[in-house]
Amino acid sequence: xxxxxxVTTMAAEQALPNRDDPNIIRNRLIFGxxxxxxxxxxxxxxxxxxxxxxxxIQAGTSASSDEISWVQSAYLIAEVVMIPLSSYLARxxxxxxxxxxxxxxxxxxxxxxxxSSDIDTMIITRALQGFIGxxxxxxxxxxxxxxxxxxxxxxxxxxxxTVISMAPTLGPTLGGQITELLSWRWxxxxxxxxxxxxxxLVGKFGDFDRPDPRLARNFDWTAxxxxxxxxxxGQYVLEEGTGEAWFQSDLILGLTVLSLLGGMLFVWRSIKSxxxxxxxxxxxxxxxxxxxxxxxxxGVGLFGSTYLLPLFLARVRGDSPGQIGATMVVSGLxxxxxxxxxxxxxxxxxxxxxxxxxxxxxxxxxxxxxDVTPEWxxxxxxxxxxxxxxxxxxxxxxTQNITMGTLSPVLMKSAGSxxxxxxNLGGAFALAVLTTVLATHSAQHFHDLSAGFAVTQAGGAExxxxxxxxxxxLGLSQPEAAARKMMxxxxxxxxxxxxxxxxxxxxxxxxxxxxxxxxxxKPTRLSNVPVAVDTIKPTQAVE
Numbered sequence: 421x422x423x424x425x426x427v428t429t430m431a432a433e434q435a436l437p438n439r440d441d442p443n444i445i446r447n448r449l450i451f452g453x454x455x456x457x458x459x460x461x462x463x464x465x466x467x468x469x470x471x472x473x474x475x476x477i478q479a480g481t482s483a484s485s486d487e488i489s490w491v492q493s494a495y496l497i498a499e500v501v502m503i504p505l506s507s508y509l510a511r512x513x514x515x516x517x518x519x520x521x522x523x524x525x526x527x528x529x530x531x532x533x534x535x536s537s538d539i540d541t542m543i544i545t546r547a548l549q550g551f552i553g554x555x556x557x558x559x560x561x562x563x564x565x566x567x568x569x570x571x572x573x574x575x576x577x578x579x580x581x582t583v584i585s586m587a588p589t590l591g592p593t594l595g596g597q598i599t600e601l602l603s604w605r606w607x608x609x610x611x612x613x614x615x616x617x618x619x620x621l622v623g624k625f626g627d628f629d630r631p632d633p634r635l636a637r638n639f640d641w642t643a644x645x646x647x648x649x650x651x652x653x654g655q656y657v658l659e660e661g662t663g664e665a666w667f668q669s670d671l672i673l674g675l676t677v678l679s680l681l682g683g684m685l686f687v688w689r690s691i692k693s694x695x696x697x698x699x700x701x702x703x704x705x706x707x708x709x710x711x712x713x714x715x716x717x718x719g720v721g722l723f724g725s726t727y728l729l730p731l732f733l734a735r736v737r738g739d740s741p742g743q744i745g746a747t748m749v750v751s752g753l754x755x756x757x758x759x760x761x762x763x764x765x766x767x768x769x770x771x772x773x774x775x776x777x778x779x780x781x782x783x784x785x786x787x788x789x790x791d792v793t794p795e796w797x798x799x800x801x802x803x804x805x806x807x808x809x810x811x812x813x814x815x816x817x818x819t820q821n822i823t824m825g826t827l828s829p830v831l832m833k834s835a836g837s838x839x840x841x842x843x844n845l846g847g848a849f850a851l852a853v854l855t856t857v858l859a860t861h862s863a864q865h866f867h868d869l870s871a872g873f874a875v876t877q878a879g880g881a882e883x884x885x886x887x888x889x890x891x892x893x894l895g896l897s898q899p900e901a902a903a904r905k906m907m908x909x910x911x912x913x914x915x916x917x918x919x920x921x922x923x924x925x926x927x928x929x930x931x932x933x934x935x936x937x938x939x940x941x942k943p944t945r946l947s948n949v950p951v952a953v954d955t956i957k958p959t960q961a962v963e
Contacts, residue, residue: 452516452628453563455621459523459556461583462611462618466530466549467495467847468591468723469607471730473599480604483539494543495550497655500844501648502554507562507837508697514631515559519622526553527615534608561820561836563628575763581817582759584843588722589809590752592730596745635695643689643697649682658852666856699834708835710941711823712842714775717934718819719846721782721812724854724927726751729801731858732920736794736913747798750805758813771818772938778818779935782811786928790921794913804924811931822941857926858919865915 470477470491478488509518529549536542564580598606653675664672690696702708729748733739739747765774785807792800823839824832 450625451621452625453560455618455626456519456556456560456563457580457583458614459519459526459618459622460560460580461587462614463499463526463553463556464584464587465591465594466553466608466611467492467499468588468726469595469598470604471592471595471727473595473604473607476599476604477542481536481539481542487539487543490539490543491546493656493660494547496844496848497652498547498549498551499554499557500651500655500841500848502551503558503841503844504647504651504698504837505644506555506558507699507833508635509555510559510562510629510833511632512635515563515628516622516626517631518555519559519626520619522552522555522559523615523618523622525549526556527611527619529553530608530611530615534605558837558840559833561840562833578759578763578817581813581820582756585722585809585813585816586752586755588726588847589748589755592726593745593748593752596740596742600740600742638695640689640693640695640697643686643693646682646686646689647698650679650686653679653682655848658848661852661856698837699831700838702831702835702838707822707941708824710937711819712839714815714819714934714938715823715839715842716846716849717779717930718812718815719843720850720930721808721927722816722843723847724850724923725786725804725808727851727854728920728923729805732792732796732917736917736920737797739797747801748805750802751809754806754809755813758810758817762814762817765814766818771821772941774818775815775822775938776935778811778814779931779938780811781814782808783928783931783935785811786924786931789924790928792917792921792924794917822938853926854923857923858916861922862912862916862919865918866912869911869915 474488474491477483477491481488483491506518506522513521526549529545529552533542533545533549536545560580595607598604598610657672657676657679661672667673667676686698687700690698690700703712726748730744733744733747762774785804788807789801789804820839824835
């Protein structure tokens with residue numbers, strides 16, 4: 421009997437899968453990491469997917485023009501809190517469990533957002549969607565640099581960067597097409613089948629590391645509250661500062677002070693704590709500091725230029741969501757095409773020259789776009805989209821190498837969260853600055869154009885007379901009043917276009933400055949990126 425039990429036990433052990441088998445490790449990398457990439461794509465996509473459909477959402481929820489902006493703001497403000505917190509939760513619960521909880525919550529909140537019948541409910545569900553789903557963004561970053569062998573790390577990094585760069589760019593494109601073909605509610609329902617796919621893939625193949633339950637002890641709630649105040653108040657100030665006249669508003673001033681105090685207390689607690697919720701020691705590394713700044717600027721370019729183009733097409737040209745999406749699809753295609761190009765280029769060119777080249781290409785595209793006119797459409801914006809997308813893709817694909825290349829393995833997860841936070845804060849900063857520039861510069865340009873039009877009274881009178889005659893031919897009862905109203909509209913449109921030109925100029929200068937800053941980073945190569953000690957090491961599996 422004992423012999424039979426021994427044979428049975430041996431047979432059962434042989435039937436069990438060997439976790440160290442190269443095929444199992446390869447499957448976990450391909451399917452598990454692939455599932456995480458889909459989740460990360462969804463989380464980034466939903467930042468911008470509503471951009472080209474805000475008017476339809478506003479009508480469907482009976483929202484005011486001030487309230488509708490919170491459909492995007494609520495998502496971003498909540499998301500920035502989860503991004504740095506996720507590194508601690510990933511170590512505490514394990515990456516697989518955290519990612520599945522995040523994906524499940526994100527999917528459920530997507531459904532509730534799509535079912536919302538009023539703007540208040542939508543804002544709440546969008547905030548929860550951003551907060552819960554925010555954990556899917558930085559966890560992929562850590563796995564890409566820790567679970568892959570050095571010779572395959574460039575491929576995983578490029579694929580991940582392609583997802584990060586394509587998702588916000590394709591957001592308005594997919595959003596516009598979905599809204600026209602179905603309805604705006606499907607902007608959120610579309611997440612359900614992909615969310616279920618992510619849950620299956622990550623649940624079956626995403627066992628990359630082990631949880632550490634000891635981190636539950638002495639959780640620093642004070643640091644969490646301070647971090648939340650710092651990020652949420654700061655994000656609100658950036659989002660709403662323009663509409664509230666910045667520091668002329670007591671609310672904006674008070675939240676700015678609260679954000680600064682929260683930030684200082686959070687840094688102090690993180691330095692003093694033996695178990696900080698966000699490990700800040702990575703900032704002691706020079707390359708990491710430089711890399712976070714470059715990531716911040718790439719976030720400015722990625723989200724800022726993606727914000728400007730659909731806004732121009734909607735406000736100046738009056739394009740529909742579908743037309744806006746068709747124009748912006750070029751950016752996504754270029755981002756996708758740059759993946760294999762960057763991979764091949766990395767075999768011959770070190771990261772720093774690639775970053776400098778990428779920033780200067782993007783800067784050149786922005787500089788050319790200073791000549792924007794009201795007639796600009798798909799063909800005219802083609803050069804901007806190609807240069808901006810190619811340049812930023814090159815920067816994003818290679819900046820990660822400089823950022824993570826000289827860090828200790830134990831800092832990998834926290835560093836991944838901080839890098840992604842830098843990118844999102846760059847996007848928030850870009851939206852705040854560009855919105856302010858558009859508002860203030862368009863007003864100033866309108867004043868200058870109006871003054872110039874009044875000075876040239878002869879030419880102005882002829883234009884008014886010509887417009888009045890046209891209005892009279894159309895059968896209007898007050899043709900001169902209609903002509904003056906039309907002229908004011910033309911001047912406001914031209915002033916807005918000039919403000920867009922100013923925005924492109926500032927982005928070009930920022931990119932050129934970032935190219936110079938990249939020279940301060942120490943040279944590194946992808947093979948220098950360490951492997952985290954708490955993850956699988958499939959060096960022999962992926963050949």
